[in-house]
Amino acid sequence: MEYKTVEELMTKAQEAIGKTFGEIDLKGRLTNTKSKGGLGQVIEESFFGYKINSDARPDFEELGIELKVTPFKQNKDKSISAKERLVLNIINYMDEVNTTFETSSFWKKNEKILLMFYEWLPNYEPKDFYIYKNILLSYPAADLEIIKQDWETIVEKIRNGKAHEISEGDTNYLGACTKGASKNSLRPQPNSNIPAMQRAFSLKQSYMTAFLRKYVNNEELVSFAKQRDLQEKSLESLLNDKFAPYIGLTDKEIATRLNVTYNKDSKSFVPSIVSSLLGIKGTRLEKIEEFAKANIQFKTIRLEPNGKPKESMSFENIDFHQWTNESWEESYIRDKFTSTKFLFVIFEFTETKKQNPDRKLYFKGIKLWNMPLPTIDQEIKQIWEEVNRLIQQGLHIEFKKRGTKTVETNNLPKVGFNGVAHLRPKGKDGKDKVILPNGQTITKQCFWLNNGYISQIIR
Known part of the structure; x- marks a missing residue:
């Protein structure tokens, strides 16, 4: 018809x-x-x-x-x-x-x-x-x-x-x-x-x-990009334009300019700066239309004077049952990195903590990044395969005395495994544990991108 x-x-x-x-x-x-x-x-x-x-x-x-x-x-x-x-x-x-x-x-x-x-x-x-x-x-x-x-x-x-x-x-x-x-x-x-x-x-x-x-739900999303701007520039270029005037300022100076309450230890501080920079102050990042539609996730990076972040970059805890019950092509971790863009908001210290305990944090710029497919299908796949292999064969888990503390160790991929990523717990409390598919009990593990790899990305 x-x-x-x-x-x-x-x-x-x-x-x-x-x-x-x-x-x-x-x-x-x-x-x-x-x-x-x-x-x-x-x-x-x-x-x-x-x-x-x-x-x-x-x-x-x-x-x-x-x-x-x-x-x-x-x-x-x-x-x-x-x-x-x-x-x-x-x-x-x-x-x-x-x-x-x-x-x-x-x-x-x-x-x-x-x-x-x-x-x-x-x-x-x-x-x-x-x-x-x-x-x-x-x-x-x-x-x-x-x-x-x-x-x-x-x-x-x-x-x-x-x-x-x-x-x-x-x-x-x-x-x-x-x-x-x-x-x-x-x-x-x-x-x-x-x-x-x-x-x-x-x-x-x-x-x-x-x-x-x-x-369907009539939820409101807030946009920072206009059609006329997008006719001339990419989304990444527009983001760079918004952030560029603040490069070289300290986080405190940026907060003052944008009338944002300065609290460097608050998790909401940098997101507040980001939404204010985009001209939509007070909007939660997940409610920014372009971020929601493009699956852009936000990460703050703080570089030491040597150009390297002190810490590796953490992601969510690993569901080992999911990891061992899916093919690589359909795996959660592969989908995560093939479908996600990351907005790195980069700050840097110009002095070490030892040189100045009250050192200032300067804004260096942003980078909109997605992991290249060859890296996903090589290094990330290597980790996925190794974790599956270890669980099938039985992890080597030990408890060692370090001073007055008892520390759990295992043979999951560490920082030196392939230079890109590794697994380790997130947080200080080792009492929060999960049962693996093979019946072993282990402290909850998190997926991390190595700080050296992050340094290469933003160099």
Whole structure:
């Protein structure tokens, strides 16, 4: 059936609200264990009544609208999140490099998207999920400028024969996710003899989460970037422009200029400075629209006079049960570093603590960084493999006397393992323990990036 107007299509889509996929499925697709595509195909075939296809044109070609059926989930804190990125069309590396954004396969197919959201619930059968809300996605003007920049970043990498090094962390809103069951899903690329994993354009999970919270929960996000600015500069350039006037000032001088209460020991001090610098004082960093949509996480770095941070950079505690029950390609740690950008806000001491106990901390600048894919698939993978190997074989855990204290030691990867990352506890209390999949008990362990590696990144 053809739909002559957007209103006619949306009226039809509204009829699905509240219905389960089991109720909608007229073709028995959900009871056929051999069928692929699942819930999206149920909507295409049984609800809108058109044949399943992998056409380069939008599903509702006459209206220029693509259809996507996508899940969200409720978190422990009652907030909602997209359950996954929104996978769009496959990238043909050989063809995409010969297009402009306006003539690209991405834009031709995904200029407008009818999003049909369903709530994913644990322990439910797919047939019992139901359509919760429909939204017609037409990209906000500022978002579109960032998406154009992202598309250009992806295509430039393909042009340079580096499609095999594409990472979702390279871009902000529009990603290029791997698409295929295994490493057998390899494709030729221009200007290189190295085959690259098949990839598809996708809207990042963080982008979809921010979109959901804004349009489903009416949550307010605050933006610092304007469309007119993004037409001329990248998001990173705009951030640099905002921070540049404060380089060389002490943290106290910056606080005074921005009228922020100076408390260098407070965890909220630097975030307060960041939001004030961006012209949106008082906004929590997770409520900054560009940070939320691009999954930009903030880290403060304090350099010693030798140009090296005193401390390594800590992340969350490790769930060893998760680590040992997932493949590398689907692992939490790999996804963390392929999908996250980090905003490093860098300060430096010009004197050692010994030279001056009351030494001042000077602002050095910022760096928007994502871990390169070769590092993820080599050094980070080495650590993941070593941890899995040790748990399978049994960790070597000892308790040693150091003065009046008893200290737990183990043979998990240390700072010297590969120069990039290591595992060790975070905090002073060794009483907080977890049980490993092999039954051993160990102090909670945290993932750290080595201070030497951080020094190399920002050098």
